[in-house]
Amino acid sequence: MNSNNSEEIMLQNAIYNSLNSNQNENKNQNQNQNQNQNQIQNQNQNEIQIENQNQNQNQNQNQNQNQNENQNQNQNQNQIQIENQNQNQNKNQNQNQNKNQNQNQNQNQNQIKNQNKNKIQNKNQNQNQNQNQNQNQNQNEIEIETDGKIFFQNKIQNKIQNQNQNQKKYFISLKEIIGKNVKKVLLTSFVYDIDFIFSSFPKNIPIYLIADWNQKIQKPGEKEIENEKYKNIRLFYPPKMKFGYFHSKILLLVYETKLRVVVSSANLTFEDWNLIGQVIWFQDFPLFQKEKEDSIKNTITNFETQLNLFLITCKLYWLIPIFVSPFDFSLANAQLIFSIPGNHRNFNTWKVGLFQLNDIVQKFLSIQFIQNEKNSNENPNENSNENSNEMKIENQNIKIPFEKFPFDSLMFQASSIGKYDNQDRIHDFITHACGKQIYENQNQKKEDEKKISNSNSNSNINLLKIVYPSQSIMKKLIQNFEHLNGIGQLFFQQESSAYSILKPFMYECVSSIFSRQNIILHSKILIAEHPYFRYYCIGSHNFSSSAWGKIYHDRNSKLVIYNYETSVILFEMKNKKEEKEELTNFLPFTYPPSKYEDEDLPWRNPFF
Helix, strand or coil: CHHHHHHHHHHHHHHHHHHHHHHHHHHHHHHHHHHHHHHHHHHHHHHHHHHHHHHHHHHHHHHHHHHHHHHHHHHHHHHHHHHHHHHHHHHHHHHHHHHHHHHHHHHHHHHHHHHHHHHHHHHHHHHHHHHHHHHHHHHHHHHHCCCCCCCEEECCCCCCCCCCHHHHCCEECHHHHHCCCCCEEEEEECCECHHHHHHHCCCCCCEEEEECCCCCCCCCEEECCCCHHHCCEEEEECCCCCCCCECCCEEEEECCCEEEEEEECCCECHHHHHCCECEEEEEEEEECCHHHHHHHHCCCCHHHHHHHHHHHHCCCHHHHHHHCCCECCCCCCCEEEEECCEEEECCCCCCCHHHHHHHHHHHHHHHHHHHHHHHHHHCCCCCCCCCCCCCCCCCCCCCCCCCCCCCCEEEEECCEECCCCCHHHHHHHHHHHCCCCCCCCHHHHHHHHHHHHHHHHHHHHCCEEEECCEHHHHHHHHHHCCCCCCHHHCEECCCHHHHHHHHHHEECCCECCHHHCCCCECCCEEEEECCCEEEEEEECCCECHHHHCEEECCCCCEEEECCEEEEEEEEEECCCCCCCCCHHHHCCECCCCCECCCCCCECCCCCC
16 A cells, blocks of 8 residues: 555655746746847847948938939039130130231241341342352362472461462362362372271272281281261372381372372371471373374373382282373372382382483483573573473483582481491482483593592582471470371481480471471471472472482492382573572461571471
8 A cells, every 4th residue: 555655655746847948938938938038039120220320321322323413513514614715715826826826927927028038138148149159169269279380388277288379289188189089099198097998088989998907916918897878989108128117108099081190298197287397299181182192102101100010019910900001190280209118229210219210301401501501602691491390301311520510408307317437428419319310321421520639529428408307496386386297297217325316417407487487397308409490399208218228339230129109390580580489488487497596406296
């Protein structure tokens, strides 16, 4: 019984517990439901809040959009206003521009009218000026196309050449010498500036250049110019003797109908042609005329022979048909002298250097001797006034008595003075420059030399005057002028110990033109004074044995020359009846020069 009661009690407890648990579960479920409901409500409230917020945001955005739209509308309105303003401004500007254009058109029309008037006036003025210029040019052309009877000085840059209108014709530039329409050129020079040559001559013509070269590092022959810019220039180095130089300065310029031969003391550099004093000679030679060719060729002059000899010696004989053969040299008014390196005999067919100088002077003396004898027989009171430059009796051999036609003086202005070891060398130069008699018969030579020695043998050597600047003159120039161009081109090579040999012959070299007194003279001029005439030898020859040659007196008299040189001789008659300008009035140095003072010494180049 007790067991049954306990079981009932346990069953009741179990039922009670299950009821309680169900109640608890229901409570929990209710609680959970309430919580869920609360959560849902909260969520709904949150959603409502979010919606409200979104609505507020949308409202704000809409408001902002409306504001932006209003702003845009305002901006558009402002833009429209600005555009309207700009349109108005543009209209005003266009109107102003139109007005200005109209005004400018009116002004331009007025200007055109004035210009047309001015053009007409200028045309008339230009026509008058052109007529005057043409007249002046024609006059200048007559002067520039020289007949070869005068020589010139170069124009110096930034210097007034001379105020005397009559003397201006004696000054000339390289540009004026070249002129127009040159077809081809042959140039020679000791030193050269390739850019100066290229800028001085037309770019489209063939240029043949012969120049000095360094025997230590170069060889004779054609030298290639690497720069393509100078493709129209061909450079040649002629064969030389040891210690010799190519010092010639001759230009051959070929034109349509003529050849212009130019002989000067100037190298092919800007400094030589524009900054220091030079002497220049040139003459034009026409092409051969067919109908005269045969007769002219039978009386060929020494001028053409010398040109041929020069080109042959330079190993450029193939240039003879271009620069020599086509032209007529029969009217040459100067005698061409070349010095060619080598050993030369006096009785060679072709004479050069000192032998050629003697030959030309002697032949001219022969002409004067014959003419004088003729005039003396016809009218003893008259002397010959005929100019005999053409040397028509070149092949005659006339012996002149030693006492006839003595020279008064020999004056040599040079930029370089060579070495002379004794007065015999100086005496050789003097006697040959005076046209001494050349003897094939040695007995006759001894007889005449005995006569000369019995007269006054010392008088011959006193003829010479060497014109070269002293140290005192050069120091004054250096003090008075900041810069002297060309000072490095003056050379006195005689050693101090042997200066006494040359001292008696030294004379001062001073510029003869005030505006050119600070100019270094690079000119080389020999002036021989005779009672009836004088001659000038100008070109590249300095006073040196290397240039003229050294004579070795053996049975046939050997002449040894080291340098290539080129000069010309001009003869000028002294006519007392007719007044005419003498070339001595237009020398680059003061003539006659003054002798050195006892304390004076020749200028020596400080760079050597």
